Amino acid sequence: MEVHVIGASTIRKEGRGKVMGSAAYADDVDLPGCLLGMTVRSRCARGVLKGITFLEGVPWDEITVVTAADIPGKNFVAGHVDDQPFLVPVGGAIAHAEQPVLLLAHADRAVAEKARRLVRLDVEELPPLLDIEEALACVRVIHGERNVLKEIRIAKGDPEPVFAAAAHVVEGVYRTGAQEQLYLEPNVMIGTVEHGPAGLEVTVSGSLQCPYYVHDAMKQLFGIPGERVRVVALEMGGAFGGKEDYPSVIAGHAALLALKSGRPVKIAYDREEDMAATTKRHPSRTRIRSAFDAQGRLLALDIDFALDGGAFTTLSPVVLSRGALHAAGVYRCPDVRILARAVATNTPPCGAFRGFGAPQSLFAIERHMDVCARRMGMDPVELRRLNVLRQGDTMATGQVMREDPGLEGLMDRAMAAIDYRALQKAYAVRNAWDDPVKRGVGLSVFMHGCGFTGSGEATMASVAGVEGRPDGTVAVLAASTEMGQGKNTVFCQIVAETLGLPVDMVDMAEVDTKYVPNSGPTVASRSTMVVGRILEDAARGLRLALVQGGFLAEPYDPEAFREAMRAAHLKLGSLKTYGQYRANPGFAWDDKTYRGDAYPNFSWACYAAAVAVDLVTFEVKVEDFATVQEVGRVVNPTLAAGQIQGGVAQGIGWGLWEEVTFREGRMANNQLTNYIIPTAADLPHIRVEFLEGGSPFGPGGAKGIGELPMDGPAPALLNALRDALGDLRLDEVPMTPERILNRLEEARHA
Amino acid sequence: MPETITLTLQVNGARRTVDTHPMARLLDVLRDGLRLTGTKEGCGEGECGACSVLLNGRVVNSCLVPALQAQDGVVVTVEGLAEGEALSPIQDAFLVHNAAQCGFCTPGMLIAADDLLRRCPNPDKEQVQAGLAGNLCRCTGYSKIVDAVRSVARQGEVR
Ligand code: FES
Ligand code: FES
Numbered sequence: 020m021e022v023h024v025i026g027a028s029t030i031r032k033e034g035r036g037k038v039m040g041s042a043a044y045a046d047d048v049d050l051p052g053c054l055l056g057m058t059v060r061s062r063c064a065r066g067v068l069k070g071i072t073f074l075e076g077v078p079w080d081e082i083t084v085v086t087a088a089d090i091p092g093k094n095f096v097a098g099h100v101d102d103q104p105f106l107v108p109v110g111g112a113i114a115h116a117e118q119p120v121l122l123l124a125h126a127d128r129a130v131a132e133k134a135r136r137l138v139r140l141d142v143e144e145l146p147p148l149l150d151i152e153e154a155l156a157c158v159r160v161i162h163g164e165r166n167v168l169k170e171i172r173i174a175k176g177d178p179e180p181v182f183a184a185a186a187h188v189v190e191g192v193y194r195t196g197a198q199e200q201l202y203l204e205p206n207v208m209i210g211t212v213e214h215g216p217a218g219l220e221v222t223v224s225g226s227l228q229c230p231y232y233v234h235d236a237m238k239q240l241f242g243i244p245g246e247r248v249r250v251v252a253l254e255m256g257g258a259f260g261g262k263e264d265y266p267s268v269i270a271g272h273a274a275l276l277a278l279k280s281g282r283p284v285k286i287a288y289d290r291e292e293d294m295a296a297t298t299k300r301h302p303s304r305t306r307i308r309s310a311f312d313a314q315g316r317l318l319a320l321d322i323d324f325a326l327d328g329g330a331f332t333t334l335s336p337v338v339l340s341r342g343a344l345h346a347a348g349v350y351r352c353p354d355v356r357i358l359a360r361a362v363a364t365n366t367p368p369c370g371a372f373r374g375f376g377a378p379q380s381l382f383a384i385e386r387h388m389d390v391c392a393r394r395m396g397m398d399p400v401e402l403r404r405l406n407v408l409r410q411g412d413t414m415a416t417g418q419v420m421r422e423d424p425g426l427e428g429l430m431d432r433a434m435a436a437i438d439y440r441a442l443q444k445a446y447a448v449r450n451a452w453d454d455p456v457k458r459g460v461g462l463s464v465f466m467h468g469c470g471f472t473g474s475g476e477a478t479m480a481s482v483a484g485v486e487g488r489p490d491g492t493v494a495v496l497a498a499s500t501e502m503g504q505g506k507n508t509v510f511c512q513i514v515a516e517t518l519g520l521p522v523d524m525v526d527m528a529e530v531d532t533k534y535v536p537n538s539g540p541t542v543a544s545r546s547t548m549v550v551g552r553i554l555e556d557a558a559r560g561l562r563l564a565l566v567q568g569g570f571l572a573e574p575y576d577p578e579a580f581r582e583a584m585r586a587a588h589l590k591l592g593s594l595k596t597y598g599q600y601r602a603n604p605g606f607a608w609d610d611k612t613y614r615g616d617a618y619p620n621f622s623w624a625c626y627a628a629a630v631a632v633d634l635v636t637f638e639v640k641v642e643d644f645a646t647v648q649e650v651g652r653v654v655n656p657t658l659a660a661g662q663i664q665g666g667v668a669q670g671i672g673w674g675l676w677e678e679v680t681f682r683e684g685r686m687a688n689n690q691l692t693n694y695i696i697p698t699a700a701d702l703p704h705i706r707v708e709f710l711e712g713g714s715p716f717g718p719g720g721a722k723g724i725g726e727l728p729m730d731g732p733a734p735a736l737l738n739a740l741r742d743a744l745g746d747l748r749l750d751e752v753p754m755t756p757e758r759i760l761n762r763l764e765e766a767r768h769a
Numbered sequence: 770m771p772e773t774i775t776l777t778l779q780v781n782g783a784r785r786t787v788d789t790h791p792m793a794r795l796l797d798v799l800r801d802g803l804r805l806t807g808t809k810e811g812c813g814e815g816e817c818g819a820c821s822v823l824l825n826g827r828v829v830n831s832c833l834v835p836a837l838q839a840q841d842g843v844v845v846t847v848e849g850l851a852e853g854e855a856l857s858p859i860q861d862a863f864l865v866h867n868a869a870q871c872g873f874c875t876p877g878m879l880i881a882a883d884d885l886l887r888r889c890p891n892p893d894k895e896q897v898q899a900g901l902a903g904n905l906c907r908c909t910g911y912s913k914i915v916d917a918v919r920s921v922a923r924q925g926e927v928r
Pocket of ligand 1: 809816833
């Protein structure tokens with residue numbers, strides 16, 4: 020029987036529970052006898068903690084209090100570098116204003132809240148370091164010798180002599196602000212600790228993207244082996260990278276309170292605490308110097324890319340790496356130099372957010388290409404056509420384009436979708452009228468590397484499996500989490516297709532580290548492409564096991580498969596097969612020199628935006644938005660389109676409205692009243708087209724799509740604003756009404 | 770102030786009595802008192818709409834409604850939309866169109882959409898967008914939500 024499950028818009032596996040209101044998110048779990056945990060934070064961007072005082076007003080003897088002195092293991096959150104403490108010890112350094120110092124728990128939320136306000140911290144304050152420029156200039160040194168958390172250099176040829184001889188040299192500086200993930204479900208974590216025969220047994224469950232990151236963090240915090248740590252991922256109300264590393268901190272806190280109180284403890288952040296304390300997208304500053312010949316061919320690029328990492332290392336080295344690897348964009352360029360640095364400041368650490376460094380550097384290069392085109396008197400579309408990567412070209416790391424990315428075709432389709440040339444013509448006429456609304460159209464061309472950078476996947480060597488269950492269904496065993504992106508459904512589709520079964524015979528096993536292997540974190544657009552392929556192998560293994568064991572004869576129908584699993588179960592007791600990551604043959608990467616194949620694959624796209632700016636209010640309306648992407652085989656078109664539309668909405672928010680305002684190192688607008696994300700009334704219907712190219716790497720030819728849509732909107736929008744408003748300094752996102760007004764004033768005075 | 774107050778209200782068609790804190794919000798009564806956890810808290814300050822329920826026929830942000838105000842009121846939550854296992858047309862449309870991704874905005878969004886369709890059975894795109902502007906979604910970019918709502922409206926036309 021022929022079953023085609025890949026390519027079908029299978030309905031979301033967990034969708035029914037979500038529309039009925041019965042899906043259980045972490046805060047929905049009934050926990051009789053549980054205490055509610057609270058966090059007391061430093062409230063000072065830099066200093067030394069001298070002491071803690073407990074003021075009168077609550078029954079302190081009823082309240083569980085945890086300080087750094089209560090930590091049984093190591094007081095560092097496991098990560099790339101162990102520099103972030105779970106709690107600041109008395110006598111210890113305070114590195115940002117939202118640093119956890121002390122934990123409280125009580126059964127009554129009101130009592131715990133009141134107690135939190137009755138803790139006084141005695142702090143010796145020091146002058147803080149608050150932004151990228153101050154950090155690079157070493158105004159003060161707060162980390163290492165020069166405030167640099169990580170530095171990466173990429174070199175191809177030697178750009179310097181090229182600049183001296185080039186027909187055109189164009190320079191620009193571009194900035195992007197922090198962005199809050201704003202998953203709709205704030206962080207929640209539940210901890211329990213039991214005294215087992217071998218010692219402490221720690222269980223945490225909650226809203227988290229990466230169960231095995233939390234697992235590692237608990238091992239280190241409690242100083243216990245992995246068998247005594249259990250991490251369960253519950254239904255998740257969005258994450259977008261925001262629940263990649265910070266859940267380890269909250270899980271540790273909940274478990275420490277549980278250890279001290281002997282009761283289960285839940286920590287549920289409210290929106291204000293969540294926005295103020297947890298990670299954001301890294302602010303960036305990119306300086307680009309580019310050289311072109313007289314025809315507009317790109318000859319050299321010199322890029323200085325800097326990210327504000329905040330107070331601790333967290334994920335900054337890898338965010339920086341991805342940003343650096345996307346900094347030269349989709350262009351062929353013989354001589355390239357990229358200097359990338361993540362700097363330390365006394366602000367809460369930045370972390371993962373959809374795109375992971377790439378939106379920042381791609382904004383810079385895609386905006387810069389428009390600036391260059393206009394500077395040279397060329398059409399921005401034509402300049403791109405002339406310079407985009409084609410088969411056989413090499414990227415900045417020396418990675419060869421083994422196949423043609425088809426970028427011109429993507430541009431053609433996107434321009435057709437939005438009717439680019441017709442809009443441009445019409446706007447040119449109408450913008451000359453005496454009408455306060457000016458319109459423009461612009462585009463961006465970009466890529467996103469799928470999966471972990473360089474040798475990341477090989478080092479991690481992820482494992483995933485399938486289980487034939489006695490009831491005749493197949494379970495998918497993977498630690499990858501569902502955050503709304505559709506992993507549950509897509510994994511089941513991949514396994515069903517491989518086994519030739521209908522998709523309703525396949526289900527996800529609960530994501531519990533006690534039962535599922537480490538398929539790696541749910542990040543980096545890797546789940547479908549990398550874990551999906553491992554599952555394909557595991558499913559083939561299951562079929563082979565049934566056939567070779569004499570339980571199943573090929574060809575078979577679903578009923579025969581069901582029977583075979585039942586029979587195998589009776590005989591063998593358990594029926595599980597696993598697969599493990601296999602590297603792409605012929606791909607090589609050198610982490611020391613940053614040379615080689617940075618990613619096994621890239622997804623490619625062209626996005627086009629049409630905007631209208633009101634010169635009375637300076638508000639921008641996005642009137643149309645077209646996306647065309649090549650993401651390999653699309654496993655589930657409806658879910659994939661949803662991912663693209665959601666990512667574009669976040670990209671539009673970042674480009675136009677979402678501004679994190681810091682005051683003395685703290686987020687000042689940590690509320691939905693003053694941190695503005697798009698509503699239904701703010702967005703057009705986002706057009707989505709997929710061009711399916713084959714990928715030899717992913718399952719059935721699939722590549723990654725999760726992050727791609729975050730990369731393109733901001734530069735496309737600002738390029739469209741340039742079209743609408745003329746020659747303005749549109750070098751920063753978000754390009755808020757205030758900024759547009761400022762830039763217009765600046766242009767008037769120039 | 771008394772330690773607790775007793776509220777009587779009709780929720781999803783059933784009469785319920787619940788003891789609650791005098792300062793409690795309707796959201797707390799539903800989630801903690803009645804264990805109807807479908808209704809979500811996304812902000813607690815009236816901005817996100819995740820806590821939307823119908824109170825006496827009007828959509829309210831239940832995080833802003835003092836529980837006392839719901840005394841003798843009629844409340845409909847997401848749990849009250851389906852008839853047993855049979856999804857309502859708007860729930861079914863959300864499922865088919867992938868209008869629920871992470872699902873956290875979905876309960877509130879469904880209440881708002883259901884109410885919109887009752888007031889305006891055949892909304893155009895702009896009416897749907899305006900009608901749902903009080904409910905934030907971070908996952909979908911709203912495109913599929915608008916599709917889902919309009920598909921129900923169109924079915925209404927055919928019928
Ligand atoms: S929780 Fe009520 S509006 Fe956000
Ligand atoms: S589906 Fe996640 S917030 Fe709407």
